[in-house]
Amino acid sequence: MPTIDLVDLQKKKVGTVDLSPQVFGCESRAALVHEAVIMQRACERRGTASTLRRGEVSGSGKKPWKQKHTGRARAGSLRSPVWRHGGSVFGPKPRSYAYSMPRKKYRAALQSALSAKVAEGKLFVVSDLSLQQPKTKLLAQALRQFCGSDHVLLISGKSQAEISQAAENLTEVKVLSADQLNVYDIVRAHVILISQGELGPVNEAWS
Numbered sequence: 001m002p003t004i005d006l007v008d009l010q011k012k013k014v015g016t017v018d019l020s021p022q023v024f025g026c027e028s029r030a031a032l033v034h035e036a037v038i039m040q041r042a043c044e045r046r047g048t049a050s051t052l053r054r055g056e057v058s059g060s061g062k063k064p065w066k067q068k069h070t071g072r073a074r075a076g077s078l079r080s081p082v083w084r085h086g087g088s089v090f091g092p093k094p095r096s097y098a099y100s101m102p103r104k105k106y107r108a109a110l111q112s113a114l115s116a117k118v119a120e121g122k123l124f125v126v127s128d129l130s131l132q133q134p135k136t137k138l139l140a141q142a143l144r145q146f147c148g149s150d151h152v153l154l155i156s157g158k159s160q161a162e163i164s165q166a167a168e169n170l171t172e173v174k175v176l177s178a179d180q181l182n183v184y185d186i187v188r189a190h191v192i193l194i195s196q197g198e199l200g201p202v203n204e205a206w207s
Contacts, residue, residue, distance in 0.1 A: 001025065002118055006196065008127050009142050017125050017196065019118065022111070022207040028119075029112040035101065036109035036183040043098040051091025054079040059086075106183070110206055113186040122191050129154065129195035134162035136169045143173065146193070153189035155181065155198050178202040 002025045006015040019025065059078035067074055081089045117123040124146075131138050143152055150172040156163045158177050167173045174185055178201035186192065194202065 004118065004123070004125060006125050006127055009129070009146060011124075011146050014127050017199070019125075019199070020203045020207055023203055024111075024114050024118050024123075026108070026111045026115040028116055029108065032105065032109045033113050033116075033183060033187060036106055036113075037187055039099060039101050039106075040182060040184040045097040047095045047097050049092040050094050051088040053091070054081060054087025054089075057085065057087045107206060109183050110181060110186065113183050114192075114206075117186065117189075117192050122189075123194065124192070125194050125196055125199065127196050129156050129163065129193060130160055131162050131166055134165040136166050139163070139166040139173070140170060143170075147191040151188055151190045153185055153192045155192065155194040155202065157195060157198055157201070160195070178205045181206065 001021050002019045003016055004019065005013045006017045008014055054077070057079050061077065061079075064075045064078060065072065075083075078086070080086045114123070131142070152173045154163060154167065154173065154175045155178065156175060164175045167175045174189070176182075176185065178198050181202065
């Protein structure tokens with residue numbers, strides 16, 4: 001069972017906490033994590049690229065000239081893909097790139113990602129992840145003193161609305177609750193701060 005220090009927002013040790021081995025003590029499975037990240041990124045693609053096919057470009061449907069005895073190459077349409085302003089043959093059309101992977105595989109990938117952060121010393125459990133006022137300046141100062149790093153992931157309860165409100169203007173800070181955790185945000189984060197009160201919901205959601 002992995003045990004790490006319990007710290008406050010000043011990064012001072014105030015105790016220790018035992019982490020669930022099912023969620024934070026799993027073996028590293030890089031290929032599975034990679035598969036989950038690729039799936040998430042594919043689901044986020046807008047898929048709005050669009051080209052005009054030969055039936056959608058402007059131009060007459062009349063044969064430009066007769067088939068033979070002109071000395072020119074035969075042509076049947078002004079909309080031919082080999083012509084300037086002609087239609088596209090295999091160009092993209094609006095589509096969804098989304099697909100899914102089995103829930104057990106995704107859960108295993110998330111457990112592996114969290115375990116890797118624990119092993120790297122980049123995951124911290126904070127005794128009280130709250131602010132006196134929901135101000136961006138206060139949160140930015142606290143995070144700068146704590147880790148001084150970009151791409152910080154805060155895992156706090158939905159009742160701690162001041163954290164989410166303060167982080168709205170911080171582009172490098174992401175705030176998620178236990179049920180919103182995902183592999184991509186875990187891998188992307190340089191440092192992860194988990195509120196002590198969220199350890200139970202995280203274990204319940206992902207064990």
